Amino acid sequence: MKVGIYGSSFNPITNGHLWTANTVADRQKLAKVIFLPSSSKRMDKSITTQDFHRLEMLKLAIAGNEKFEYSDYEMKANVGTYYTYYTMEYFKKLYPSAEVFFIMGADLLKEIPDWKYSEELIKNNRFIVMERNDINMYRVIAGSVLLRRYEQQFILMGKGIVNEISSSYIREEFEFGGDPRYLLPEAVYQYIRENQVYTI
Template identity: 65%
Template sequence: MRIGIYGSSFNPVTNGHLWSANTIAVREGLDKIIFLPSSNKRRDKEIQTEDHHRLEMLKLAVMENTRFELDDYEMKAVAGRHYTYETMRYLREKYPNDQLFFLMGADLLSQLPQWTYANELVKSTQFIVIERGNIVMHRVIAEMPLLRKYERNFTLVYKGLVNEISSSYIREEFQYGSDPRYLLPESVYHYIIENNVYKGED
C-alpha cells in the first residue's frame, strides 16, 4: 500500500488541506492519507489552540473520506520525541510492508536542512512536495547540498490551481467577528462556533 503522511498544525483544518490531500492521493496513486496533527508541545511551533480542539476538528473533517485517516502520535509523544524523523520511524514500524511518503508544502522545503535529524530524515524518507506560491521547487533543491544529494527522494507536484487557504487567516476572521464559513468544512465551522475556539486569542 502507498501511504501519504500529512503533518501540520491544522489550526484549523481547511478545505485547502483536504483538497491538497485528495489531489495528491489521486495524482500519485496513494491508497491512504494519514493526517498527523502536531502537538502544541513542539518547540519549533507556537500553537495556542489546545490539542483536543484541533484533534476533534480534524476528526470531523476527515470522517467522510474513506481514503483519509487520523493518527495522534505526535500529540501523545513524550517531550523530545515530536521530531519528524522520530514520527517517520514510528510509522515505518507501524506499516513495515507499505511505502510511506511525507507530504510537505514547498514553503518548508528550504527549511528542511535545518530540521532536527535532517540528514537522517532526508536520507530515509520519500517526500511529495506540494506547490505553494511562486516557489521554484527544483531551484530550491538544486541550491541546497543535502536536498541535492538525495534529489531522487523528492517528487514535486504542481497543483495547477492556486488554492492557498490560510489557517491563520481563518483564525483572524473568527477573532475579529467575521465569517470564513466556506473556507473550511461545515462541521468544523460549527464546532469552532459552538466551542468558541478562536475567540479571545492574542
C-alpha cells in the same frame, strides 16, 4: 501499498488541506493519507489552541472519506521525540510492507535542511512536495547541497490551480468577528462557533 503522512498544526484544518490531501492521494495512487496534527508542546511552533479541539475538528473534517485517517502520535509523544525523523520511523514500523511518504508544502522544502536529524531523515524517506505560491521547488533543491545529494527522494507536484487557504487568516477572521465560513468544512465551522474556539 502507498501511505502518505500529512503533518501540520491543522489550526484549524481547512478546505485547502483537504484538497491537497485528496489531490496527492489521487495523483500518487496512495491507499491512505494519515493526517498528523502536531503537538502544542513543540518548541518550534506556537500553538495556543488546545490539542483536543484541533483533533476534534480534524475528525469532523475527514469523516466520510475512506482514504483519510488521523493519528494523534505526535500529540501523545514525549517532548523531544516528535521530530519528523522519529515520526517517520514510527509509521514505517507501523506499515512495514508499505511505501510511506511524508507530504509537505514547498515552504517546508526550504526549511528541511535545518531540521533535527535532517540528513538521516532525507536519506531514509520519500517526500511528496506540493507547490506553494511562487516557490520554485527546483531552484530550492539546486540551492541546497543536502537536497541536491538526495534529490531522488523528492516527488515534486504542481497544483494545477492556486488553492492557498491560510489557517491563520481563518483564526483572525473568527477572532475579530469575521465569517470565513466557506474556507473550511461546514462541520468544522459549526464546531468552532459552538465551542468558541477562536473567540478572544
